[in-house]
Amino acid sequence: STLGASAAERGGRYFGAAIAAGRLGDSTYVSILNREFNSVTPENEMKWDATEPQRGNFTYTNANRIVNHALGQGMKIRGHALLWHAQQPGWAQGLSGSTLRDAAINHVTQVATYFRGKIHSWDVVNEAFADGGSGGRRDSNLQRTGNDWIEAAFRAARAADPGAKLCYNDYNTDGVNAKSTGIYNMVRDFKSRGVPIDCVGFQSHLGNSVSGDYQANLQRFADLGVDVQITELDVAQGSNQANVYATVTRACLAVSRCAGITVWGIRDSDSWRTGENPLLFDASGNKKAAYTSTLNALNGG
Ligand code: G3I
Numbered sequence: 001s002t003l004g005a006s007a008a009e010r011g012g013r014y015f016g017a018a019i020a021a022g023r024l025g026d027s028t029y030v031s032i033l034n035r036e037f038n039s040v041t042p043e044n045e046m047k048w049d050a051t052e053p054q055r056g057n058f059t060y061t062n063a064n065r066i067v068n069h070a071l072g073q074g075m076k077i078r079g080h081a082l083l084w085h086a087q088q089p090g091w092a093q094g095l096s097g098s099t100l101r102d103a104a105i106n107h108v109t110q111v112a113t114y115f116r117g118k119i120h121s122w123d124v125v126n127e128a129f130a131d132g133g134s135g136g137r138r139d140s141n142l143q144r145t146g147n148d149w150i151e152a153a154f155r156a157a158r159a160a161d162p163g164a165k166l167c168y169n170d171y172n173t174d175g176v177n178a179k180s181t182g183i184y185n186m187v188r189d190f191k192s193r194g195v196p197i198d199c200v201g202f203q204s205h206l207g208n209s210v211s212g213d214y215q216a217n218l219q220r221f222a223d224l225g226v227d228v229q230i231t232e233l234d235v236a237q238g239s240n241q242a243n244v245y246a247t248v249t250r251a252c253l254a255v256s257r258c259a260g261i262t263v264w265g266i267r268d269s270d271s272w273r274t275g276e277n278p279l280l281f282d283a284s285g286n287k288k289a290a291y292t293s294t295l296n297a298l299n300g301g
Contacts, residue, residue, distance in 0.1 A: 003280075003291075004038030006298035007260060010253055014039035014076050014120075014260035015298070018232065021045050021062040023270065024069055028285040032266050039076040039120065041231070041262050042066045043272075046079055047087040051111055055091050055103060058110055067118055078231065078262060079119040081126035081169060082108045083153050085140035093141065101145040105156050112160035121229065121259075123169040123201055124157045125150050131172055135182035150186070151195040158196040165259075169201030169231055175211025176220070187224050199259070201231035204248060205273075208238045215251035222257035232264040234271060234278035235290065242293035245280070249297035 007015035016039025023029045033040070044050055045062040052058050070077050083104055095103055112122060128150060130138045137143050150168070157166050168187065173180040183200065190197045200221050211217070218228045230252055235244045252258035265271040269283035280291040 003036045003295060003298065006295060008038060010298060011256070013252070013258070014262075016040055016076065016078060016260060016262035017266050018043040018080075018262060018264045019066060019266070020270070021065040024065055029266055029270070030069075032281055032285055034073055037075065037266075039078060039260060039262060040066060040070045041078040041080050043080075043265070044087070046111070046115075047081060047084065048092060048107060049087045049089045052092075052107055053089050055089075056106075058114065060114060063115075067115070071118065076120040076260075077115075077118060078229075079112075079115060079122040079164070080231075081123040082111060082157060083124065083142060083149075084126040085138065085142060086127070088141075096141060097145060100141055101149060101152070104142060104145070104149065105152055108153050108156040109160050112157045112164070116161040117163060119161060119164045121165040121167050121199055121201075122157055122161070123231070124153050124166050126169045127171065128168075129170055129179050129182050131179060133178045135178040135185075137182075151190065154190070154196050165198040165227065166196055167199040167201045167229065167231075168197060169203060171203040171205055171232070173202050174204055174206065174217070175213045176217050177211075180217055184221060184224070187221065187226060191225055197226060199227040199229055201229050203232035203264075204230050204234075205232060205264070206235045206244055206248070208236050208240050208244070210244050210247050214248065215254055218251060218255045218258055222255050227257045227259045228252075228255060229259050230261040233261060234264045234273060234276075236273075237268075237277035241278075242289040245290045246293040246297040249294050253297070 003015040007013040017037045018041045267281045268277040
């Protein structure tokens, strides 16, 4: 009957949306959110620039608007994102070395502690791998503090909120390729050394098609002993949009450790992909063909 209810009937999965605090006064938006979704991800409100605009000065007003709405509706919350090379506050962009490392780990500890007990899954580290064929890390100020920055972040997050699932999240990982294999190797290494990681997020910002080995790629990560989550799904508008949404949904359902799917916005007009109409509802809030194909897939069609 709805995306969230149908996903819940499929092994207790969630179906979520990225939402913006600034849209919670929009009644069309909120009615779709409350009807269809049982999980939310703050689109920007938990990022480093939003939560620690000055060093050591934490602000959670907008994040809490989302958290309070979600908790009031019984929705899960995906926290996004504790550390990322983008959307850092200016003061952090100006740091390096051990000063930046200490500030970053303190940020993880403070934010994860503040929201302790409320977050289903945290994107602890976002987009740390390079695009292209290297399979290696992306260069960033965080990476330049030492290759162990990712595991340090996961250990700090675990200590701060032991009940949250801790995820690594990235894009262009929608099949078996050099980038996804680099991440796969990191996760395998973390599992072998006891670094606390519970899940891998596949953003899934897709064009007109999806890789034929999308499901197989999810499965190889699941076989390492982590959950997988589709975390930022959106698909270019076009003749194949509804099919791509259905294919991704079926892939998640076919992988027992795929915990749920999040779309990156509610209406096309809410999307970061301006003009691409990549979401499940049109600008007026009407269900699109992609909505119907997704719901049918959730219901076994
Ligand atoms: O809040 C300011 C506002 O005060 C200002 O007037 C306005 C002027 O441009 O900018 C506003 O900030 C914007 C923010 O979204 C909130 O709307 C930023 O400029 C804009 O860059 C930011 O874009 C976000 C983007 O991440 C930043 O990298 C998108 O909304 C958000 O959808 C997007 O999400 C990312 C995920 O976090 C990670 N994966 C990729 C995904 C898409 O890029």
